Amino acid sequence: MPTSAPQHEPEQVPFWFDPVCPWAWITSRWLLEAEQVRPVRADWRLMSLAYLNLVQRDANQLDEGYRDFMGTAWGPIRVCAAAAHHHGPGILGPLYTAIGTRLHTQRRREDPAVIPDALTATGLPASLAEAAATTEFDQAIITSHHEAFDEVGLDVGTPVLRIRGTALFGPVVTPAPRGEAAGRLWDGLTAIAATEGFFELKRTRTRKPSFD
Template identity: 30%
Template structure:
Protein backbone atom coordinates (compact mmCIF):
# COMPACT_ATOMS: atom_id res chain seq x y z
CA UNK A 1 0.00 0.00 0.00
CA UNK A 2 1.33 3.42 -0.94
CA UNK A 3 1.93 5.77 1.98
CA UNK A 4 -0.44 8.73 2.18
CA UNK A 5 -0.59 11.46 4.82
CA UNK A 6 -4.00 10.11 5.93
CA UNK A 7 -2.94 6.48 6.33
CA UNK A 8 0.65 6.80 7.52
CA UNK A 9 1.37 5.04 10.83
CA UNK A 10 5.17 4.67 10.67
CA UNK A 11 7.97 6.43 12.57
CA UNK A 12 7.25 10.03 13.41
CA UNK A 13 10.80 11.11 14.22
CA UNK A 14 14.18 10.70 12.51
CA UNK A 15 17.70 11.97 13.17
CA UNK A 16 19.43 13.16 10.01
CA UNK A 17 23.23 13.46 10.24
CA UNK A 18 24.79 15.79 7.68
CA UNK A 19 27.84 17.82 6.73
CA UNK A 20 26.94 21.05 4.91
CA UNK A 21 29.78 20.40 2.49
CA UNK A 22 28.48 17.03 1.27
CA UNK A 23 26.57 17.38 -2.03
CA UNK A 24 24.91 13.99 -1.62
CA UNK A 25 23.60 14.78 1.86
CA UNK A 26 22.20 18.05 0.53
CA UNK A 27 20.25 16.27 -2.20
CA UNK A 28 18.82 13.84 0.36
CA UNK A 29 17.91 16.69 2.70
CA UNK A 30 15.66 18.18 0.01
CA UNK A 31 13.76 14.90 -0.17
CA UNK A 32 13.69 14.59 3.62
CA UNK A 33 12.04 17.99 4.01
CA UNK A 34 9.40 17.06 1.44
CA UNK A 35 8.56 13.87 3.34
CA UNK A 36 8.59 15.72 6.67
CA UNK A 37 6.17 18.36 5.44
CA UNK A 38 3.77 15.82 3.97
CA UNK A 39 3.71 13.48 6.97
CA UNK A 40 4.28 15.90 9.82
CA UNK A 41 7.52 14.20 10.88
CA UNK A 42 10.06 15.58 13.31
CA UNK A 43 13.51 15.78 11.74
CA UNK A 44 16.37 16.27 14.17
CA UNK A 45 19.33 17.67 12.25
CA UNK A 46 22.62 16.24 13.58
CA UNK A 47 26.24 16.67 12.60
CA UNK A 48 28.97 14.58 11.00
CA UNK A 49 32.38 15.75 9.79
CA UNK A 50 33.85 14.65 6.47
CA UNK A 51 36.97 16.65 7.35
CA UNK A 52 37.54 14.48 10.39
CA UNK A 53 36.61 11.10 8.92
CA UNK A 54 38.91 11.73 5.93
CA UNK A 55 41.75 13.24 7.98
CA UNK A 56 45.23 12.39 6.72
CA UNK A 57 47.87 11.40 9.24
CA UNK A 58 49.85 14.41 10.44
CA UNK A 59 47.11 16.92 9.63
CA UNK A 60 45.33 19.04 12.21
CA UNK A 61 41.90 17.98 13.39
CA UNK A 62 39.20 20.44 12.28
CA UNK A 63 38.70 21.59 15.86
CA UNK A 64 42.39 22.54 16.02
CA UNK A 65 42.05 25.13 13.25
CA UNK A 66 40.80 28.70 13.56
CA UNK A 67 38.41 28.12 10.65
CA UNK A 68 37.72 24.77 9.08
CA UNK A 69 35.17 24.68 6.25
CA UNK A 70 32.31 22.33 7.13
CA UNK A 71 33.28 22.03 10.79
CA UNK A 72 33.02 25.79 11.34
CA UNK A 73 29.69 25.91 9.54
CA UNK A 74 28.39 23.21 11.88
CA UNK A 75 29.61 25.26 14.84
CA UNK A 76 27.36 28.07 13.60
CA UNK A 77 24.58 25.51 13.29
CA UNK A 78 25.15 24.33 16.86
CA UNK A 79 24.60 27.85 18.18
CA UNK A 80 21.44 28.24 16.10
CA UNK A 81 20.09 24.88 17.24
CA UNK A 82 20.33 25.95 20.87
CA UNK A 83 17.64 28.49 20.04
CA UNK A 84 15.56 26.17 17.85
CA UNK A 85 15.86 23.21 15.49
CA UNK A 86 13.96 25.29 12.94
CA UNK A 87 16.80 27.81 12.80
CA UNK A 88 19.30 25.05 12.14
CA UNK A 89 16.97 23.70 9.46
CA UNK A 90 16.85 27.11 7.79
CA UNK A 91 20.62 27.49 8.08
CA UNK A 92 21.30 24.13 6.49
CA UNK A 93 18.82 24.81 3.69
CA UNK A 94 20.27 28.28 2.98
CA UNK A 95 23.95 27.35 3.20
CA UNK A 96 23.40 24.11 1.27
CA UNK A 97 21.63 25.95 -1.54
CA UNK A 98 24.34 28.61 -1.60
CA UNK A 99 27.06 26.00 -2.16
CA UNK A 100 25.40 23.18 -4.06
CA UNK A 101 22.96 25.17 -6.25
CA UNK A 102 24.27 28.73 -6.51
CA UNK A 103 27.98 27.92 -6.44
CA UNK A 104 28.74 30.41 -3.68
CA UNK A 105 31.13 29.91 -0.75
CA UNK A 106 29.13 29.68 2.49
CA UNK A 107 32.20 28.13 4.11
CA UNK A 108 33.83 31.58 4.26
CA UNK A 109 32.99 33.82 7.25
CA UNK A 110 31.70 36.78 5.23
CA UNK A 111 29.29 34.68 3.18
CA UNK A 112 28.22 32.84 6.33
CA UNK A 113 27.34 36.18 7.94
CA UNK A 114 25.31 37.17 4.90
CA UNK A 115 23.38 33.90 4.98
CA UNK A 116 22.57 34.38 8.66
CA UNK A 117 21.07 37.76 7.80
CA UNK A 118 19.03 36.09 5.04
CA UNK A 119 17.35 33.76 7.55
CA UNK A 120 16.78 36.58 10.03
CA UNK A 121 19.57 35.57 12.42
CA UNK A 122 22.33 37.69 13.92
CA UNK A 123 25.49 37.63 11.74
CA UNK A 124 27.51 37.99 14.95
CA UNK A 125 26.73 34.30 15.54
CA UNK A 126 29.72 33.52 13.28
CA UNK A 127 32.11 35.06 15.78
CA UNK A 128 30.17 33.72 18.75
CA UNK A 129 30.42 30.18 17.42
CA UNK A 130 34.19 30.53 17.03
CA UNK A 131 34.59 31.83 20.58
CA UNK A 132 32.32 29.17 22.11
CA UNK A 133 34.52 26.12 22.53
CA UNK A 134 31.55 23.98 23.60
CA UNK A 135 30.36 23.93 19.98
CA UNK A 136 33.27 21.58 19.29
CA UNK A 137 31.92 19.16 21.88
CA UNK A 138 28.46 18.99 20.28
CA UNK A 139 29.85 18.18 16.85
CA UNK A 140 32.35 15.65 18.19
CA UNK A 141 29.66 13.77 20.10
CA UNK A 142 27.29 13.54 17.12
CA UNK A 143 30.11 12.62 14.73
CA UNK A 144 31.25 9.89 17.10
CA UNK A 145 27.73 8.50 17.34
CA UNK A 146 27.86 7.66 13.63
CA UNK A 147 31.39 6.27 13.87
CA UNK A 148 30.41 4.06 16.82
CA UNK A 149 27.52 2.70 14.74
CA UNK A 150 29.96 1.64 12.03
CA UNK A 151 29.14 4.66 9.90
CA UNK A 152 31.53 6.47 7.58
CA UNK A 153 29.63 9.28 5.88
CA UNK A 154 26.40 11.13 5.28
CA UNK A 155 23.49 11.16 4.89
CA UNK A 156 23.01 8.83 7.86
CA UNK A 157 19.51 8.42 9.30
CA UNK A 158 18.68 7.16 12.78
CA UNK A 159 15.37 5.61 13.72
CA UNK A 160 15.88 5.27 17.46
CA UNK A 161 19.09 3.26 17.75
CA UNK A 162 18.92 1.90 14.21
CA UNK A 163 21.17 3.67 11.70
CA UNK A 164 20.89 3.61 7.91
CA UNK A 165 23.36 5.16 5.48
CA UNK A 166 21.43 6.92 2.73
CA UNK A 167 19.39 7.13 0.69
CA UNK A 168 22.04 8.56 -1.63
CA UNK A 169 20.04 10.57 -4.16
CA UNK A 170 20.96 12.55 -7.25
CA UNK A 171 17.42 13.66 -8.15
CA UNK A 172 15.40 14.11 -4.93
CA UNK A 173 11.86 12.83 -5.52
CA UNK A 174 8.96 15.05 -4.48
CA UNK A 175 5.28 14.59 -3.71
CA UNK A 176 3.95 11.05 -4.03
CA UNK A 177 7.33 9.85 -5.29
CA UNK A 178 8.99 11.19 -2.14
CA UNK A 179 6.59 9.13 -0.04
CA UNK A 180 7.29 6.01 -2.09
CA UNK A 181 10.99 6.52 -1.44
CA UNK A 182 10.27 6.91 2.29
CA UNK A 183 8.36 3.63 2.20
CA UNK A 184 11.39 1.93 0.63
CA UNK A 185 13.67 3.34 3.33
CA UNK A 186 11.36 2.11 6.07
CA UNK A 187 11.41 -1.31 4.43
CA UNK A 188 15.11 -1.56 5.24
CA UNK A 189 14.20 -1.49 8.94
CA UNK A 190 12.54 -4.89 8.51
CA UNK A 191 15.77 -6.50 7.31
CA UNK A 192 18.67 -5.74 9.68
CA UNK A 193 21.06 -7.88 7.63
CA UNK A 194 20.30 -6.16 4.32
CA UNK A 195 23.44 -4.08 3.97
CA UNK A 196 23.61 -2.71 0.48
CA UNK A 197 21.81 -2.28 -2.86
CA UNK A 198 23.27 -0.14 -5.66
CA UNK A 199 22.50 0.83 -9.22
CA UNK A 200 25.39 -0.13 -11.49
CA UNK A 201 27.03 1.69 -13.13
CA UNK A 202 26.68 5.26 -11.91
CA UNK A 203 25.82 8.01 -14.39
CA UNK A 204 29.06 9.94 -13.93
CA UNK A 205 28.12 12.65 -16.44
CA UNK A 206 24.82 13.34 -14.67
CA UNK A 207 26.59 13.41 -11.30
CA UNK A 208 29.13 15.91 -12.59
CA UNK A 209 26.49 18.19 -14.09
CA UNK A 210 24.37 18.13 -10.92
CA UNK A 211 27.33 18.90 -8.68
CA UNK A 212 29.02 21.43 -10.97
CA UNK A 213 28.21 24.46 -8.72
CA UNK A 214 29.71 22.67 -5.71
CA UNK A 215 32.81 21.59 -7.65
CA UNK A 216 33.43 25.13 -8.85
CA UNK A 217 32.82 26.77 -5.46
CA UNK A 218 34.88 24.54 -3.19
CA UNK A 219 38.23 25.81 -1.97
CA UNK A 220 39.80 22.41 -1.40
CA UNK A 221 40.98 19.58 -3.61
CA UNK A 222 39.09 16.34 -3.10
CA UNK A 223 40.28 12.78 -3.42
CA UNK A 224 38.40 12.69 -6.74
CA UNK A 225 41.19 14.78 -8.27
CA UNK A 226 43.87 12.34 -7.19
CA UNK A 227 45.87 14.79 -5.07
CA UNK A 228 46.76 14.78 -1.39
CA UNK A 229 44.49 17.05 0.60
CA UNK A 230 43.42 17.65 4.16
CA UNK A 231 39.70 17.59 3.43
CA UNK A 232 38.33 15.13 0.89
CA UNK A 233 34.76 15.75 -0.17
CA UNK A 234 34.21 12.19 -1.26
CA UNK A 235 31.22 11.22 -3.35
CA UNK A 236 28.42 9.91 -1.14
CA UNK A 237 30.06 11.53 1.88
Protein backbone atom coordinates (compact mmCIF):
# COMPACT_ATOMS: atom_id res chain seq x y z
CA MET A 1 0.00 0.00 0.00
CA PRO A 2 1.27 3.49 -0.68
CA THR A 3 2.33 5.42 2.38
CA SER A 4 1.86 9.09 2.92
CA ALA A 5 4.81 11.43 3.31
CA PRO A 6 5.94 11.86 6.91
CA GLN A 7 4.31 14.75 8.70
CA HIS A 8 6.80 16.97 10.49
CA GLU A 9 5.85 18.85 13.59
CA PRO A 10 6.05 22.66 13.28
CA GLU A 11 9.20 24.26 14.65
CA GLN A 12 8.52 25.70 18.10
CA VAL A 13 9.60 29.32 18.49
CA PRO A 14 9.84 30.51 22.11
CA PHE A 15 8.57 34.09 22.24
CA TRP A 16 8.86 36.13 25.43
CA PHE A 17 6.29 38.89 25.76
CA ASP A 18 4.91 41.46 28.13
CA PRO A 19 1.35 42.29 27.04
CA VAL A 20 1.78 46.02 27.67
CA CYS A 21 4.54 46.42 25.05
CA PRO A 22 3.19 47.67 21.70
CA TRP A 23 6.27 46.57 19.77
CA ALA A 24 6.08 43.02 21.12
CA TRP A 25 2.40 42.98 20.16
CA ILE A 26 3.17 43.83 16.53
CA THR A 27 5.93 41.24 16.40
CA SER A 28 3.64 38.62 17.87
CA ARG A 29 1.10 39.30 15.14
CA TRP A 30 3.87 38.86 12.56
CA LEU A 31 4.79 35.48 14.04
CA LEU A 32 1.18 34.35 13.80
CA GLU A 33 1.24 35.40 10.15
CA ALA A 34 4.46 33.46 9.62
CA GLU A 35 2.74 30.36 11.03
CA GLN A 36 0.43 30.43 8.03
CA VAL A 37 3.23 30.24 5.45
CA ARG A 38 6.07 28.48 7.27
CA PRO A 39 6.12 25.33 9.47
CA VAL A 40 6.57 27.26 12.73
CA ARG A 41 4.50 27.71 15.89
CA ALA A 42 4.81 30.32 18.62
CA ASP A 43 5.64 29.05 22.09
CA TRP A 44 4.41 31.93 24.25
CA ARG A 45 6.47 32.71 27.34
CA LEU A 46 6.46 35.43 29.99
CA MET A 47 8.82 38.31 30.64
CA SER A 48 8.28 41.48 32.63
CA LEU A 49 9.20 44.98 31.53
CA ALA A 50 8.59 46.09 35.11
CA TYR A 51 11.11 43.59 36.46
CA LEU A 52 13.59 44.48 33.72
CA ASN A 53 13.37 48.24 34.23
CA LEU A 54 12.69 48.53 37.95
CA VAL A 55 14.81 45.67 39.31
CA GLN A 56 17.46 44.60 36.81
CA ARG A 57 18.22 48.11 35.59
CA ASP A 58 18.64 51.40 37.46
CA ALA A 59 15.08 52.63 37.93
CA ASN A 60 16.42 56.10 38.77
CA GLN A 61 17.41 56.49 35.12
CA LEU A 62 13.75 56.35 34.05
CA ASP A 63 11.65 59.48 33.75
CA GLU A 64 8.85 59.72 36.28
CA GLY A 65 6.06 58.99 33.82
CA TYR A 66 7.65 55.79 32.51
CA ARG A 67 8.56 54.68 36.02
CA ASP A 68 4.91 55.05 37.03
CA PHE A 69 3.86 53.10 33.94
CA MET A 70 6.23 50.30 34.86
CA GLY A 71 4.58 50.08 38.26
CA THR A 72 1.23 49.36 36.63
CA ALA A 73 2.77 46.98 34.07
CA TRP A 74 2.95 44.20 36.68
CA GLY A 75 -0.82 43.68 36.55
CA PRO A 76 -1.40 42.17 33.08
CA ILE A 77 1.63 39.86 33.16
CA ARG A 78 0.64 38.61 36.62
CA VAL A 79 -2.79 37.72 35.28
CA CYS A 80 -1.14 35.84 32.41
CA ALA A 81 1.03 33.93 34.88
CA ALA A 82 -1.98 33.05 37.02
CA ALA A 83 -3.88 31.83 33.96
CA ALA A 84 -0.95 29.64 32.89
CA HIS A 85 -0.65 28.22 36.41
CA HIS A 86 -4.32 27.28 36.67
CA HIS A 87 -5.11 26.42 33.05
CA GLY A 88 -1.79 25.42 31.50
CA PRO A 89 0.66 27.32 29.27
CA GLY A 90 -1.50 26.74 26.22
CA ILE A 91 -3.82 29.50 27.44
CA LEU A 92 -1.11 32.15 27.05
CA GLY A 93 -1.59 32.63 23.31
CA PRO A 94 -5.35 33.21 23.42
CA LEU A 95 -5.10 35.38 26.53
CA TYR A 96 -2.28 37.46 25.09
CA THR A 97 -4.35 38.01 21.96
CA ALA A 98 -7.37 39.06 24.03
CA ILE A 99 -5.40 41.47 26.22
CA GLY A 100 -3.28 42.86 23.39
CA THR A 101 -6.26 43.45 21.13
CA ARG A 102 -7.87 45.59 23.80
CA LEU A 103 -4.72 47.42 24.91
CA HIS A 104 -3.25 48.11 21.49
CA THR A 105 -5.63 47.57 18.59
CA GLN A 106 -8.61 49.05 20.46
CA ARG A 107 -6.36 51.55 22.27
CA ARG A 108 -7.97 50.96 25.67
CA ARG A 109 -4.77 51.39 27.65
CA GLU A 110 -6.43 53.35 30.45
CA ASP A 111 -9.54 51.17 30.63
CA PRO A 112 -9.73 49.10 33.85
CA ALA A 113 -12.17 46.73 32.11
CA VAL A 114 -9.47 45.42 29.74
CA ILE A 115 -8.39 42.50 31.93
CA PRO A 116 -11.90 41.35 32.94
CA ASP A 117 -13.06 41.64 29.32
CA ALA A 118 -10.06 39.68 28.07
CA LEU A 119 -10.62 36.92 30.63
CA THR A 120 -14.26 36.63 29.61
CA ALA A 121 -13.35 36.55 25.91
CA THR A 122 -10.87 33.73 26.60
CA GLY A 123 -13.38 31.73 28.64
CA LEU A 124 -11.43 32.19 31.86
CA PRO A 125 -12.87 32.94 35.30
CA ALA A 126 -13.10 36.61 36.22
CA SER A 127 -11.44 35.82 39.56
CA LEU A 128 -8.07 35.58 37.79
CA ALA A 129 -8.08 39.38 37.57
CA GLU A 130 -7.29 39.43 41.29
CA ALA A 131 -3.79 38.16 40.49
CA ALA A 132 -2.90 41.59 39.09
CA ALA A 133 -2.57 42.97 42.63
CA THR A 134 -0.66 40.07 44.18
CA THR A 135 2.91 38.78 44.05
CA GLU A 136 1.87 35.12 44.15
CA PHE A 137 3.06 34.36 40.62
CA ASP A 138 5.97 36.80 40.41
CA GLN A 139 8.58 34.08 40.82
CA ALA A 140 7.17 32.17 37.86
CA ILE A 141 7.37 35.35 35.78
CA ILE A 142 10.92 36.06 36.91
CA THR A 143 12.06 32.50 36.21
CA SER A 144 10.64 32.65 32.68
CA HIS A 145 12.10 36.12 32.21
CA HIS A 146 15.60 34.92 33.10
CA GLU A 147 15.38 32.09 30.57
CA ALA A 148 15.54 34.78 27.90
CA PHE A 149 17.47 37.66 29.42
CA ASP A 150 20.29 35.68 30.96
CA GLU A 151 21.13 34.83 27.35
CA VAL A 152 20.12 37.88 25.33
CA GLY A 153 21.35 40.50 27.82
CA LEU A 154 19.89 43.50 29.64
CA ASP A 155 20.44 46.17 26.97
CA VAL A 156 17.34 45.03 25.07
CA GLY A 157 13.65 44.76 25.84
CA THR A 158 10.80 42.78 24.38
CA PRO A 159 10.11 40.99 22.10
CA VAL A 160 12.70 38.28 22.56
CA LEU A 161 12.46 35.05 20.60
CA ARG A 162 14.68 32.00 20.25
CA ILE A 163 15.35 30.64 16.80
CA ARG A 164 17.06 27.25 16.59
CA GLY A 165 18.87 27.76 19.87
CA THR A 166 19.77 31.43 19.49
CA ALA A 167 17.94 34.10 21.49
CA LEU A 168 17.41 37.39 19.67
CA PHE A 169 15.80 40.70 20.50
CA GLY A 170 13.24 41.62 17.86
CA PRO A 171 12.34 41.83 15.11
CA VAL A 172 11.07 45.34 15.80
CA VAL A 173 8.83 46.11 12.84
CA THR A 174 5.72 48.09 12.02
CA PRO A 175 3.23 47.26 10.73
CA ALA A 176 3.31 43.46 11.02
CA PRO A 177 4.25 41.85 7.69
CA ARG A 178 1.47 39.71 6.22
CA GLY A 179 1.36 36.61 4.06
CA GLU A 180 4.53 35.68 2.23
CA ALA A 181 6.23 38.85 3.45
CA ALA A 182 5.95 37.41 6.96
CA GLY A 183 7.54 34.21 5.72
CA ARG A 184 10.44 36.06 4.12
CA LEU A 185 11.16 37.88 7.36
CA TRP A 186 11.21 34.53 9.15
CA ASP A 187 13.64 33.17 6.55
CA GLY A 188 15.96 36.12 7.10
CA LEU A 189 15.92 35.66 10.86
CA THR A 190 16.84 32.00 10.56
CA ALA A 191 19.89 33.03 8.52
CA ILE A 192 20.85 35.61 11.16
CA ALA A 193 20.38 33.13 13.99
CA ALA A 194 22.63 30.63 12.24
CA THR A 195 25.46 33.15 11.83
CA GLU A 196 28.16 32.58 14.44
CA GLY A 197 29.09 35.78 16.24
CA PHE A 198 26.15 37.85 14.99
CA PHE A 199 25.06 40.45 17.55
CA GLU A 200 23.31 43.48 16.15
CA LEU A 201 21.52 44.96 13.16
CA LYS A 202 19.63 48.18 13.81
CA ARG A 203 18.45 51.53 12.53
CA THR A 204 16.71 54.46 14.21
CA ARG A 205 12.94 54.10 14.48
CA THR A 206 11.12 56.78 12.51
CA ARG A 207 7.56 55.48 12.87
CA LYS A 208 5.19 54.94 15.74
CA PRO A 209 3.69 51.48 16.26
CA SER A 210 1.00 50.68 13.72
CA PHE A 211 -1.59 48.08 14.73
CA ASP A 212 -3.44 47.88 11.41
